[in-house]
Amino acid sequence: MKLKFLALFATTFCATSATAEDLYFLLTNESSAAVTAFHVSTSSSENWEENLIDGGYLDSGYEINVRIADGQTTCVYDVLAEFADGATLEDYNLDLCEMGSYTFSD
Template structure:
């Protein structure tokens, strides 16, 4: 794992420990199956009009790699919106995903 990928894992782990463990904590795998580095990843409850902070701040997820994401926001929802920004400036957004049922999310070209 590269230093930046390790940094991204630590950022995601830090996000998970910002609030106490809850039965509602959500864990899923994030895959980058695109041809570009994923440099920004935002996730927000579907009920929100704003994106939460970049969970990859200071890192990236290279093509062909995956990372575990823990959402410990204390909410009882499974329905989230996701947004990815890639090194080439392109963006991908997906809305109202039930991440409890999916267990993973994959960015593709």
């Protein structure tokens, strides 16, 4: 399962070259359910951006490096996660540059 997601991750996140505005952070799933969708949007936005793991998932007990290549110069984002068990999580005004990582847990 992890390999399927990592292949998708490499295709999705590494297809373009990095720029100064790209933001990298570690996404860890310590919850009991797989993350099936992960969205980020700048905190000033009214809408969620595309699913960063579209077609993949982040299984419980795994972590990945995430790259946000939206051309923005902000570090403050909102996150939305959807889980295989139907649960959702929203978290707001996160300084992902300062945090360096985000962990899901039960």
